[in-house]
Amino acid sequence: MKNAIAIVFVGLMVFISHLFTGIFYRRKIPDVLLLMAVGIILGPVLKLISPEDFGKVGPIFTTITLVIILFEGGLTLRFDTLKNAIRGTSALTTTNFFVTMCTVGLIGWLIFRLNPVAAFMLGAILGGTSSAVVIPMVQQLRIREETRTILVLESAISDVLCIVFALALLETFQVEDVKIALIAWRIVSSFVFAAVIGWIGAMAWSILLNRVRTIRNSLFTTPAFVFIIYGVTEMFGFSGAIAALAFGITLANIELFNFSFIKKHASKSPITLNEAERIFFSEIVFLLKTFFFIYIGLSIQFYNPWSLLLGLLLTIVIYIIRMPITKISIRKPLPTSDLTTISIMVPKGLAAAVLASLPLQQGIEGGEFIRDITYAVILFSIIFTSVLVPLVEKSSTVRGIYGLFLRKGFIFRKRKK
Numbered sequence: 001m002k003n004a005i006a007i008v009f010v011g012l013m014v015f016i017s018h019l020f021t022g023i024f025y026r027r028k029i030p031d032v033l034l035l036m037a038v039g040i041i042l043g044p045v046l047k048l049i050s051p052e053d054f055g056k057v058g059p060i061f062t063t064i065t066l067v068i069i070l071f072e073g074g075l076t077l078r079f080d081t082l083k084n085a086i087r088g089t090s091a092l093t094t095t096n097f098f099v100t101m102c103t104v105g106l107i108g109w110l111i112f113r114l115n116p117v118a119a120f121m122l123g124a125i126l127g128g129t130s131s132a133v134v135i136p137m138v139q140q141l142r143i144r145e146e147t148r149t150i151l152v153l154e155s156a157i158s159d160v161l162c163i164v165f166a167l168a169l170l171e172t173f174q175v176e177d178v179k180i181a182l183i184a185w186r187i188v189s190s191f192v193f194a195a196v197i198g199w200i201g202a203m204a205w206s207i208l209l210n211r212v213r214t215i216r217n218s219l220f221t222t223p224a225f226v227f228i229i230y231g232v233t234e235m236f237g238f239s240g241a242i243a244a245l246a247f248g249i250t251l252a253n254i255e256l257f258n259f260s261f262i263k264k265h266a267s268k269s270p271i272t273l274n275e276a277e278r279i280f281f282s283e284i285v286f287l288l289k290t291f292f293f294i295y296i297g298l299s300i301q302f303y304n305p306w307s308l309l310l311g312l313l314l315t316i317v318i319y320i321i322r323m324p325i326t327k328i329s330i331r332k333p334l335p336t337s338d339l340t341t342i343s344i345m346v347p348k349g350l351a352a353a354v355l356a357s358l359p360l361q362q363g364i365e366g367g368e369f370i371r372d373i374t375y376a377v378i379l380f381s382i383i384f385t386s387v388l389v390p391l392v393e394k395s396s397t398v399r400g401i402y403g404l405f406l407r408k409g410f411i412f413r414k415r416k417k
Contacts, residue, residue, distance in 0.1 A: 013038070017290040021136075028140060028389055030133045032293045032349060033382045039297015051299045058295070059361050064227075065288045066354045067244045071226045072281050073159055074248020075273065079256065089153045092329040092342070096154070097127040097161045099325055100318060107314065112373075117172050118359065118366045124165035125356055125374055126318065128158030130349025132289060133382060137389065138345070147338040150330075151345050159351045160245070164191070166355045167241055173364055194238040198246030199257075201229040205247075206254050209271050219280045222273065289350055296353050300375050307369070311376020318377070319384060322346050323405055337392070340402040344388040348378045 016038065020031035042048050051058055101123035108119030134155040138148045171190055205225050212218050229247055230240035250257065254272045273281075301307060326343045334342075356374035360367030391398045 013290060013294065014287065017286070024136055025140065028137060029386055030137065030347070030382050032130075032132055032289070033379075033386055035290060035293035036297040036300075036379055036382075039294040040300060040302075041297075042294070043298035044300060044302040049298055051295070054295075059357070061292070061295070062354055062357045062361070065292050065350070066241060067226060067230050068223060068281070068284055068288055069159075069350055069354065070163065070241055070244040071223065071248040072285050073156070074245045074250075075252045075278065075281070076156060077160070077249050077252060079253050089150045089157065091331065092150060092326070093154045093157050093161070095329045096129075096322065096325050096346070097158055097165075099321060101127040101165065103317065103321055104314060107317070112310070112369070114366045114369070117169055118364060118370060121166055121169040121359065122370050122373065124162055124169060125352050125370070126314070126348055126377055127165070128162040128348070128351060129155045129345060130347045130352070130378075130382075131155035131159060132349045133347040133385065134345055137385070138341075141341060141389070142393075143338045143341050144334065146332070147334060147341065151342065162351050162355060163241060163245065166358075167191075167239055170358060170362065170364075171239070173362065190238045191242050193236070194233050194240065194242040195246040197233045197236070197238065198229060198243035199250050201225070201243070202247045202250035202254070203257060206251060206271055209273075219277060222277060223281065223284065292350065292353065296375050296378065299371070300379065301372055304372065307372040308376050311373050312380050314373065315377050315380040315384060318346055318381065319344070323402070327406055336403040336406055337399070339406045340392050340399060341389075343402055343406065344385060344392065347381045347385040348374070349382070353378055 017031065017035065020034040023029055023034065024031045043050060054061070101120060103123070104126050105116075105120035105123035108114040108122045109116050112119065114122065129151075131152070135152050138151050141148075168191070205222070209222075212221050215221075226244055226247055230244050233243040234240040251272050323343050326339055330339060330342065352374055356371045359370050364370075388398070392402065
């Protein structure tokens with residue numbers, strides 16, 4: 001009977017997730033917020049399910065989610081897009097990430113009394129914006145296409161920055177004697193060798209794809225191969241996450257790696273994924289996102305109001321510092337309404353949630369605190385964005401508060417010139 005109920009529950013969650021996506025597009029209420037609400041109701045409120053019920057499956061599910069989102073994220077990073085993005089969004093993306101990382105890191109170190117490395121890891125985890133929330137939301141807003149592109153690219157690139165820096169800081173915990181040079185070499189070597197393994201794996205797989213596609217029901221072979229690359233890289237002591245990311249980026253830009261020696265020794269040229277395979281991977285990410293955000297809702301600890309309060313305060317700090325970041329970073333003359341939209345588009349999401357569980361899995365001191373704080377910030381940041389977006393559109397008072405601050409910055413800049 002319990003198994004039947006569980007299967008019915010899984011089916012209902014998939015249908016509900018599609019319904020929430022429709023609500024997102026009509027009412028601008030992020031589906032991930034609604035999914036977290038489902039988890040909160042089922043877990044902390046009704047106490048029907050708890051994270052402990054998943055046993056060892058929970059950490060494995062987290063790792064699988066990380067591998068898939070890294071791979072799928074890598075598939076979206078075209079070198080030509082990144083080249084164009086550097087001109088338009090590099091200032092906003094890098095400034096927001098590093099200022100947020102340093103601000104949150106200092107708060108975690110000096111106020112929360114975390115280990116300095118753990119504190120700045122928390123900063124790196126919370127340094128980006130959620131593409132799962134930002135991309136669908138900006139598509140519905142009345143803003144310039146240029147502004148929309150800036151926000152979309154920022155969310156995509158900042159995910160990579162969060163992952164790279166959080167994993168780099170996580171690597172330092174495996175070094176017993178804290179020496180800057182040794183730590184730097186450990187991080188760089190781990191990442192470089194992992195990227196090389198991912199690149200070699202992608203090159204080999206891009207050639208094998210010609211034959212794999214002749215096999216029936218072969219769509220899942222590519223993510224299966226990514227899992228193998230991740231596992232093998234981890235067994236060698238390198239970063240499997242970076243290998244998965246490098247695998248995706250290489251496949252997305254495979255035409256740039258079609259070297260002459262490959263043409264000479266391979267009967268087939270390297271190829272990338274087709275449209276059907278890309279749609280299949282986006283569906284996998286959709287399913288993982290559905291159950292992962294419900295899992296986050298289950299994991300939010302309401303019996304520990306202290307972590308919720310600190311998460312709320314951190315969220316307020318993140319939204320406050322976003323205004324001067326926007327003022328400093330955006331050099332092009334954009335309407336005040338667009339600048340205001342940029343200032344409120346800092347929700348946290350899937351990448352932060354996945355990364356937040358890693359310190360606890362690694363047995364790092366303060367890992368549970370980092371997870372709980374991150375989950376709270378994800379919840380409050382999505383709520384803030386969901387509330388501020390319609391308020392900015394409908395309330396002249398809110399627009400005036402943001403506009404006054406942002407306009408002053410640009411008037412000052414003009415006078416300075």
